[in-house]
Amino acid sequence: MAGEDRQDTLFVASVEKGMRVLAAFGEERTELGLRELAEAAGLDKSATQRLANTFHRLGYLDKDAVTRRYRPAVKFLELANAYLWSDGLVRAAMPKLIDLRQKIGETVNLALLDQDSIVYAARLPSARTAYAATIIGRRAPALNTSSGRAILSLRDEEERRRCVEEWPMRRYTPGTLMDRPKILELINEAAENGYSVASNELLMNEVGISAPIRREGTARAAIQCSVSGLTWDRARLVKEIVPYLIDTAHSF
Amino acid sequence: MAGEDRQDTLFVASVEKGMRVLAAFGEERTELGLRELAEAAGLDKSATQRLANTFHRLGYLDKDAVTRRYRPAVKFLELANAYLWSDGLVRAAMPKLIDLRQKIGETVNLALLDQDSIVYAARLPSARTAYAATIIGRRAPALNTSSGRAILSLRDEEERRRCVEEWPMRRYTPGTLMDRPKILELINEAAENGYSVASNELLMNEVGISAPIRREGTARAAIQCSVSGLTWDRARLVKEIVPYLIDTAHSF
DNA sequence: AACGGTGTATCATATTATGATATCCTGAAC
DNA sequence: GTTCAGGATATCATAATATGATACACCGTT
Structure with missing residues (x-):
């Protein structure tokens, strides 16, 4: 990529997208289906599907087997623990x-x-x-x-x-x-x-x-x-x- | 990619690498330089540099201006807040x-x-x-x-x-x-x-x-x-x- | 002054993540 | 019972990204 659209090679855009998914949850959004998650994170549906699936496999999001909705998993608390230390x-x-x-x-x-x-x-x-x-x-x-x-x-x-x-x-x-x-x-x-x-x-x-x-x-x-x-x-x-x-x- | 090395298109490997960086911090690793972070996360030095920089820009990691060491930022607590809700x-x-x-x-x-x-x-x-x-x-x-x-x-x-x-x-x-x-x-x-x-x-x-x-x-x-x-x-x-x-x- | 280690900057390219789209499934409406 | 809309899942071709390697800068130690 040339000119002002040159890639910022020190920034990993996929990680930014990922963190938007995690940050979509909060007091008013405690569990989300894929469409809601895409909307809340401001991302494309396919990207959201991949990212949510990735976080689920990594243990950061739980997925309800019946409703297929996602919500934060206990590992979020471990991240907080790291900060508190x-x-x-x-x-x-x-x-x-x-x-x-x-x-x-x-x-x-x-x-x-x-x-x-x-x-x-x-x-x-x-x-x-x-x-x-x-x-x-x-x-x-x-x-x-x-x-x-x-x-x-x-x-x-x-x-x-x-x-x-x-x-x-x-x-x-x-x-x-x-x-x-x-x-x-x-x-x-x-x-x-x-x-x-x-x-x-x-x-x-x-x-x-x-x-x-x-x-x-x-x-x-x-x-x-x-x-x-x-x-x-x-x-x-x-x-x-x-x-x-x-x-x-x-x-x- | 063909055969058993076929790409898993529903898994975003860059996000997994990213979360390994965040998960490297904890009770015994409260602040880390790049090399230590790469080692703790089990990642290549360049990848670690990019990922740490990305999290820093997103506000998830603080970087000491003098020592250049990274540590978790307050946003970790917000993730915990989401879980608690x-x-x-x-x-x-x-x-x-x-x-x-x-x-x-x-x-x-x-x-x-x-x-x-x-x-x-x-x-x-x-x-x-x-x-x-x-x-x-x-x-x-x-x-x-x-x-x-x-x-x-x-x-x-x-x-x-x-x-x-x-x-x-x-x-x-x-x-x-x-x-x-x-x-x-x-x-x-x-x-x-x-x-x-x-x-x-x-x-x-x-x-x-x-x-x-x-x-x-x-x-x-x-x-x-x-x-x-x-x-x-x-x-x-x-x-x-x-x-x-x-x-x-x-x-x- | 020299050296080693760490951090930063840059590169060519292989591989990945992408948005689009097809398909499936389910609940609601009729 | 049938139809339909919406949400979730699966797949695709490829553009763009993230990659590991490497060069370079800087600093503390000897």
Whole structure:
């Protein structure tokens, strides 16, 4: 191939297609037939058939013998295990998260900043809550979470402003804050206080309080506590949770 | 291609090579240079270079700018998230695991049987423990775990015997039981009692107690409690943990 | 300064992955 | 019971890709 259509010989396009198949599954697509999978992955039907069959034979996708629909297999969890071993910050954080959850008796999570989102790498639920709030790997816009805002609060003002202007937002509840100036104000407030609070952003009646982890270079993680807005008010949070949260976040 | 070397047109070999690269990472290989990665994946150096570069561009591998070594990226967690949404049993189990952990105040896990191993799909640590015991995705031989034995206890005697004969074992501690007849005896005992106990198998001083989940067809999951062998004896376990464990396991 | 090992860049081409298409199967509608 | 539409499976000819080999650059060690 010549000119601008020259082949990129350091990129394996078949692998990219393959990963689009795996990435097609998620909260809203838990099992898919071939046609749906092709559509969700944006691929040709024949390619999807080959790729799905390949992943099935490799053990990454299960195929229902009756309905012929595909869904992720347990090997997906092994990939996550590899990540959890490779991230020194997650390894260092886990015992501290366990201690914190024991101490305050509420749900504790570890959020990592990844581009303009946060992704939960550890979830220590204290009591029953929505399933989405108990499993790792969930991604949410940084601007809409107390963790994202806490992490950004360690950036300088110019960069905070730029991030708030450019990064995406998403409404999860009627209470999700979509007002960018207000979000910037909350981030600046977090820079003052050392923690950030978000109410009803991802779940109704859920209050998230986060403190950024200061460790090695640009902050990319925060510890978050999650409590019920029905049983906690701001004063009580500041008194009973914030000191321990900040202590833990600063102990790295 | 003709004859027995005929191309398998439903299998994408490049994708298989790609997944070997991702699967090269794990507890003992948290970050790898190209040469190490090629060796671990059993691939040619050039192929490894292309595949690693591809995964890096797709966001699945991070590359250290200084050392040029690769390691898994956060997107691995998103793949796990997809699995956790797609497994109805894990979704159904989570609130029950949270309740059980609250009730007994000890670590609670959900183990899934996958071929001849168990893989942890949910981990609810109660107190500080080894990192390996707090993260999902870890795989262990079914025969060496209380969960594997509990699940097998629901199979008929003939199949139990066959599994104990054929499935692999692995020693983790000096206390890991490697005696197949003895393991079969413990599985039969679990069939009588409805739960299985394993001491010092994966970790020293750790006692695992598991009850199989009876739900839809062949049993493939168990709920496990993990306690310290230093503070619990068998009588106390039977009195204070087993009833709640079995109640939870039977509530599906 | 020399050398070995690792990572990067490039090459010619064999082989693979491709999109198109034919065929089969199944559930729904009539 | 028959027909039909849609989804899944199987197969094809070939364009394009992924390949292993190899040259080169760089860096740490001796």
